[in-house]
Amino acid sequence: MKSAILILSGPSGAGKSSIISAAADKIGDFYFSISSTSRQPREGEVDGRDYHFVDKEEFERGIESGDFLEYAVVHGNYYGTSLKLVREALDAGRLVIFDIDVQGYHLAKAKMGDLITSAFILPPSLSELEYRLKARATDRDDVISKRVENAKKEIKEIGAYDFVIVNDDLDRAAGEFVAVANAARLKLSNKERELFVKNWLSS
Numbered sequence: 001m002k003s004a005i006l007i008l009s010g011p012s013g014a015g016k017s018s019i020i021s022a023a024a025d026k027i028g029d030f031y032f033s034i035s036s037t038s039r040q041p042r043e044g045e046v047d048g049r050d051y052h053f054v055d056k057e058e059f060e061r062g063i064e065s066g067d068f069l070e071y072a073v074v075h076g077n078y079y080g081t082s083l084k085l086v087r088e089a090l091d092a093g094r095l096v097i098f099d100i101d102v103q104g105y106h107l108a109k110a111k112m113g114d115l116i117t118s119a120f121i122l123p124p125s126l127s128e129l130e131y132r133l134k135a136r137a138t139d140r141d142d143v144i145s146k147r148v149e150n151a152k153k154e155i156k157e158i159g160a161y162d163f164v165i166v167n168d169d170l171d172r173a174a175g176e177f178v179a180v181a182n183a184a185r186l187k188l189s190n191k192e193r194e195l196f197v198k199n200w201l202s203s
């Protein structure tokens with residue numbers, strides 16, 4: 001299968017990981033890019049599975065060494081995507097899925113735009129987002145308020161994304177996600193397009 005990059009953004013609480021889990025056996029071989037972050041693990045989160053949890057200094061050393069495809073400060077903490085692992089997955093022909101914020105999306109797009117398909121995922125309403133974040137009970141009230149304010153800002157960037165998925169019903173949202181993943185695989189990069197034309201003309 002052809003490799004591709006699929007970038008997902010949207011507020012924490014949108015249900016991005018539940019959608020990916022629900023669609024996992026229908027989207028072919030994929031690699032979910034595990035980001036590095038300087039934020040503290042939440043209860044139940046596992047280092048190397050949910051994130052690579054590092055301290056601020058280690059993250060800043062990574063920035064200096066050019067380890068990140070993109071990074072951003074979100075809610076006061078660093079988050080970033082390791083370039084090496086993404087390259088390896090792309091070389092292996094896998095669909096690489098990122099869950100990154102809007103700033104990171106713009107940075108990744110500037111570097112690898114022709115390889116990227118994107119989707120913004122969100123709950124059906126602002127009040128539902130607040131409800132889900134409170135029900136999750138993993139963050140303090142001030143952290144929840146920060147996330148809600150950030151979501152209000154991020155939603156204004158929705159026009160920069162190829163697709164929007166509203167997660168009001170998990171099965172339906174997962175079905176839409178499968179369609180988006182298939183579209184990502186069908187998209188040709190500039191290099192692939194040139195090669196296609198060359199081969200087609202000489203065949």
Ligand code: 5GP
Nearest residue numbers: 012035071072074079080081099100101104
């Ligand atoms: P959380 O703290 O809820 O896990 O994530 C907070 C935000 O950080 C989410 O909007 C998520 O998309 C974003 N995020 C997670 N990993 C990365 C990353 O590697 N790069 C960027 N730019 N944002 C990220």
